[in-house]
Amino acid sequence: MTSRLSGFTLRRRVQFAEVDSAGIVHFSRYFRYMEEAEHAMWREAGLSIAATGCEVGFPRVAAAFDYQQPLRFEEEFDIHIRIVKMSARSISYRCVLRRGEDTIASGTMTIVCVDRSVTPLRATPFPSEIADRFEVAADID
Amino acid sequence: MTSRLSGFTLRRRVQFAEVDSAGIVHFSRYFRYMEEAEHAMWREAGLSIAATGCEVGFPRVAAAFDYQQPLRFEEEFDIHIRIVKMSARSISYRCVLRRGEDTIASGTMTIVCVDRSVTPLRATPFPSEIADRFEVAADID
Amino acid sequence: MTSRLSGFTLRRRVQFAEVDSAGIVHFSRYFRYMEEAEHAMWREAGLSIAATGCEVGFPRVAAAFDYQQPLRFEEEFDIHIRIVKMSARSISYRCVLRRGEDTIASGTMTIVCVDRSVTPLRATPFPSEIADRFEVAADID
Amino acid sequence: MTSRLSGFTLRRRVQFAEVDSAGIVHFSRYFRYMEEAEHAMWREAGLSIAATGCEVGFPRVAAAFDYQQPLRFEEEFDIHIRIVKMSARSISYRCVLRRGEDTIASGTMTIVCVDRSVTPLRATPFPSEIADRFEVAADID
Numbered sequence: 290m291t292s293r294l295s296g297f298t299l300r301r302r303v304q305f306a307e308v309d310s311a312g313i314v315h316f317s318r319y320f321r322y323m324e325e326a327e328h329a330m331w332r333e334a335g336l337s338i339a340a341t342g343c344e345v346g347f348p349r350v351a352a353a354f355d356y357q358q359p360l361r362f363e364e365e366f367d368i369h370i371r372i373v374k375m376s377a378r379s380i381s382y383r384c385v386l387r388r389g390e391d392t393i394a395s396g397t398m399t400i401v402c403v404d405r406s407v408t409p410l411r412a413t414p415f416p417s418e419i420a421d422r423f424e425v426a427a428d429i430d
Numbered sequence: 431m432t433s434r435l436s437g438f439t440l441r442r443r444v445q446f447a448e449v450d451s452a453g454i455v456h457f458s459r460y461f462r463y464m465e466e467a468e469h470a471m472w473r474e475a476g477l478s479i480a481a482t483g484c485e486v487g488f489p490r491v492a493a494a495f496d497y498q499q500p501l502r503f504e505e506e507f508d509i510h511i512r513i514v515k516m517s518a519r520s521i522s523y524r525c526v527l528r529r530g531e532d533t534i535a536s537g538t539m540t541i542v543c544v545d546r547s548v549t550p551l552r553a554t555p556f557p558s559e560i561a562d563r564f565e566v567a568a569d570i571d
Numbered sequence: 572m573t574s575r576l577s578g579f580t581l582r583r584r585v586q587f588a589e590v591d592s593a594g595i596v597h598f599s600r601y602f603r604y605m606e607e608a609e610h611a612m613w614r615e616a617g618l619s620i621a622a623t624g625c626e627v628g629f630p631r632v633a634a635a636f637d638y639q640q641p642l643r644f645e646e647e648f649d650i651h652i653r654i655v656k657m658s659a660r661s662i663s664y665r666c667v668l669r670r671g672e673d674t675i676a677s678g679t680m681t682i683v684c685v686d687r688s689v690t691p692l693r694a695t696p697f698p699s700e701i702a703d704r705f706e707v708a709a710d711i712d
Numbered sequence: 713m714t715s716r717l718s719g720f721t722l723r724r725r726v727q728f729a730e731v732d733s734a735g736i737v738h739f740s741r742y743f744r745y746m747e748e749a750e751h752a753m754w755r756e757a758g759l760s761i762a763a764t765g766c767e768v769g770f771p772r773v774a775a776a777f778d779y780q781q782p783l784r785f786e787e788e789f790d791i792h793i794r795i796v797k798m799s800a801r802s803i804s805y806r807c808v809l810r811r812g813e814d815t816i817a818s819g820t821m822t823i824v825c826v827d828r829s830v831t832p833l834r835a836t837p838f839p840s841e842i843a844d845r846f847e848v849a850a851d852i853d
Binding site for chain 3: 778
C-alpha cells in the first residue's frame with residue numbers, strides 16, 4: 290500500500306436503540322457515527338485506532354456537530370469523513386452525514402497522538418507507519 | 431416561582447459503562463452529561479424538556495465540546511450549565527465540567543423550539559410558560 | 572413473498588464505543604446486538620418493528636444472555652437469531668453469537684404484541700400481516 | 713469496617729437518552745441500572761469493581777431480566793440488589809426495580825473473578841479483601 294488516504298465513506302442504517310423518544314436519532318449518537326467512519330478509514334489504511342500493545346493512543350480534543358435534518362429509524366445514510374488538517378501530533382477531520390442527496394448534519398473532530406505510558410497525557414508525534422498512511426484531502430470546502 | 435433560572439450545577443459520578451477501553455470517559459458521553467444538566471435545570475424551573483402531551487419539542491441544532499483532561503471510572507465531577515443566549519425560538523447553553531478545581535471539558539449547545547405536529551420540523555416561539563422561566567446568565571465569560 | 576421466516580443471521584463488527592475498560596464488549600451491549608438481528612429479520616420479512624403510524628408495539632417481557640467468551644474491538648462476528656416459540660400474542664427468540672467457529676454467547680428474548688393506544692399496556696394478537704410472515708424454526712436444539 | 717454487605721439500594725432517575733422511541737426505557741438499559749447498583753454496593757463496601765492496578769477482574773457470565781411494567785422519562789425508581797449466592801470464584805445477584813410500590817422488573821446477574829494477566833480468561837478465587845466484605849442475603853425469596 291503506497292497511496293495515502295484522505296477520506297472515507299461509510300454506509301450505515303439507523304438502529305432502534307439510537308432513536309430517542311422524539312422519534313429521531315439522539316444528537317449524541319452522531320459523534321459515534323463520526324467515530325465509526327474514522328475507524329473504518331483507519332482499517333482501510335491497514336491500521337487500527339486501538340491496536341493491541343500499541344504505545345500511543347488518540348484521544349479527542351475537540352468535537353462538534355451542526356444538525357440540519359433529523360434521521361429516523363431504519364433510514365440508511367452515508368457518513369463522509371475527510372482529513373482537513375494534519376500536523377505531527379494531531380489530525381482534524383470534517384464529517385458530513387447524508388441521506389441520499391439530503392445533508393443531515395456536519396461535524397468536526399480533532400484527535401491528538403499521546404504516549405499512553407505517561408501520566409498526565411502528553412502529545413507526541415504520530416509514528417511514521419501511521420503518519421505515512423494519511424494526507425489532507427484536496428477538496429476541502 | 432417568580433425568579434428566572436440562568437444556570438444549574440449537577441453533581442455526577444462516572445459509571446463503568448461510560449468508560450472506554452482507553453480507561454477514560456468516551457468523548458460522546460460528555461454530550462449526554464451536558465444534556466442531563468440541562469434537563470435537571472428545566473426540572474428545577476418546574477418544567478420538563480419532554481412533557482407528556484406537549485405540542486412543542488426542543489431538538490438540538492448545534493453541540494460542541496473541547497476536552498482538556500480525561501475523566502476516569504468512579505470520579506465525581508460537576509456539570510455547570512448556563513444560558514448564554516436566548517431568543518424567541520432558541521436557547522444557547524455553555525457547559526463546563528469540573529472535577530474539584532480542575533476543568534475537564536467545556537461545551538456549547540443550542541436548542542430550538544419546534545412544533546411537533548408539523549413536518550418538516552419548523553422553529554416556533556417558546557410558549558410563555560417556558561420563556562418566562564429562564565434568562566441569560568449575568569456572568570458570561 | 573409467500574415463505575415464512577424463522578431465523579436470520581447478521582454479520583457485525585465490534586465498534587470502539589461498545590468496548591469497556593476491561594477491553595471487552597460490555598455485557599449490556601449483547602442485548603442490542605440481539606435486537607439488531609431481530610429487526611434485520613423483520614426487515615427481511617418486509618416488516619418494520621416500529622412502523623410509522625402502526626397501532627401495535629412490541630415491548631420485551633424477558634431477555635437473557637449467557638457469556639462464554641469475550642468479544643474485542645474490531646472483531647467480526649455473526650448474530651444468529653431464530654424463532655423458538657410463537658403464540659397469538661408473543662414471540663420467543665433464541666440467539667447465538669459466533670466469531671468463526673467459536674460460540675461467544677447465547678441469549679433469549681420474548682416480545683409481546685401490545686395495543687399502543689391503551690394504558691396500561693395490554694397484550695393483543697399480532698396483526699395477520701405480521702403473524703403470517705413468521706414461523707417457529709425447525710432446528711431448535 | 714467489620715460487617716459484611718449482602719445488598720444495596722440505589723435511587724435513580726430516568727434520563728432522556730435512556731428512553732426509546734416507544735417512550736419507555738430501552739430494555740438493554742436495565743442491565744446498566746443493575747450494574748450501577750452493584751458498583752455502588754462495592755463502593756459502600758470500600759471496594760471498586762475496577763480498581764487501578766488490580767490483577768483480577770469481574771466479567772459477567774450470565775444476566776437476565778423480566779420486565780413487568782415500563783419506566784418513563786424523569787421517573788424516579790429504586791434499584792435493589794442482593795447477593796443470592798457466593799462461591800470462591802463467583803457471586804450471583806438478584807435485582808428488583810421498583811417505582812414506589814410498583815415492581816418494574818426483576819433481574820439476575822452472575823460474575824466470576826478472573827486473573828486479568830492470563831489469556832484466555834480463567835476463574836480464580838476472589839482475593840480475601842473482597843470475599844470478606846460480602847455475604848449472601850438472609851431474605852432470599
